[in-house]
Amino acid sequence: MLRLPVFGSKSPTSIEELVMAIAEPGARIVAGGTDLLPNLKHKLHAPTTLVSLDRVAELQRITWDREAGLLRIGAGVTLTQLAEDAEVSKNFSSLSKAAGLVASPLIRNMATIGGNVNLDTRCRYVNQSEFWRSAIGGCLKSEGDVCHVVPKGRSCVAAMSSDCVPVLISLGAHLVQVGPEGRREVAMADYYHSDGIAHTHCQPGEFTAEICVPIAKTPARAAYGKWTVRKSIDFPLISVAMHFALDRDAADATITEARICLGVLAARPKLLKVDALVGLRLNDPTTAELVGELCFKQGKPLDNVPYEAEYRRKMLRVFASRALRDLLA
Ligand SMILES: Cc1cc2nc3c(=O)[nH]c(=O)nc-3n(C[C@H](O)[C@H](O)[C@H](O)COP(=O)(O)OP(=O)(O)OC[C@H]3O[C@@H](n4cnc5c(N)ncnc54)[C@H](O)[C@@H]3O)c2cc1C
Ligand code: SF4
CATH class of the missing domain: 3.30.390.50 (CO dehydrogenase flavoprotein, C-terminal domain)
Structure with a gap:
């Protein structure tokens, strides 16, 4: 049986409380937990506190900001909500389709778009139990010092396997990141980099609050x-x-x-x-x-x-x- 490690939990109710909770050393965001919890069971991360987004109402909304020409999707919106939203489907069919193709209905009911864009990278040599990994001596992303995919390589090339991310990049979306320094916008095309161990430009103490998709002005x-x-x-x-x-x-x-x-x-x-x-x-x-x-x-x-x-x-x-x-x- 794969057991979860011991950790504390917090459920802030506002963005301000969330910023403070995430600033604590060892804190990590949990949204639906559909990616994070299996990774914790596989001993790939060891947070001391999980900070839930569940009770922050501002993060659970889909809003059409016509003035700014943007569809604003709160990071806590579930993939089911996104896939089943009639307006989103009419205007952004590729996004609805991608959200609706993730995993299974039960997982989509829990999984959020914020978790999907911050999904950890995956690799056949690391998304395994600790026991399995110990048989090959681990790798750069776990307990070892070699990459089994590119043995002479010095960095991890695990894959970003999110369904929604390529779609959002193709639609020219950007993220609203919130942290101790305030809010900043990052184009999704610039949010990811090639290191499979730390593959996003999410700064320490920061989280994704919104995903914004430009409403097309031309056909x-x-x-x-x-x-x-x-x-x-x-x-x-x-x-x-x-x-x-x-x-x-x-x-x-x-x-x-x-x-x-x-x-x-x-x-x-x-x-x-x-x-x-x-x-x-x-x-x-x-x-x-x-x-x-x-x-x-x-x-x-x-x-x-x-x-x-x-x-x-x-x-x-x-x-x-x-x-x-x-x-x-
Ligand atoms: C059996 C199975 C099949 C799956 N199939 C697919 C699939 O086909 N396609 C796919 O794309 N995914 C798949 N997934 C992965 C996962 O279910 C989804 O990617 C989901 O959208 C993750 O969202 P979550 O809310 O559960 O994230 P969580 O597990 O809560 O978090 C994922 C990561 O993102 C971080 N995070 C979460 N929210 C934020 C935020 N707002 N700001 C900053 N960081 C944040 C967490 O700290 C964690 O590191 C699958 C998972 C399982 C278990
Ligand atoms: S270092 Fe990265 S790409 Fe290489 S085996 Fe480990 S997880 Fe896979």
């Missing part, structure tokens, strides 16, 4: 594709999120701006260089071919999650073309 279409072996429960093995701004809302519209983001390659989601797509027609067969080619050429999975990296790379092309097909439908 736009977006889609998300995720490859898993089982249709439910599984984390993505690769994922593709795309967003196209268009000159008009039609399948044969011309692309005026494109963003494609790939997930589960390494600790940082990969925003592709896709300038070549601007000026092409959305439903032109060459567009589909080019999208697949860009994903395949620029996406280079590692052997950090199950299934061979080369096979996952081929699946990038497949899931890119399926996402594009959904977007044309």
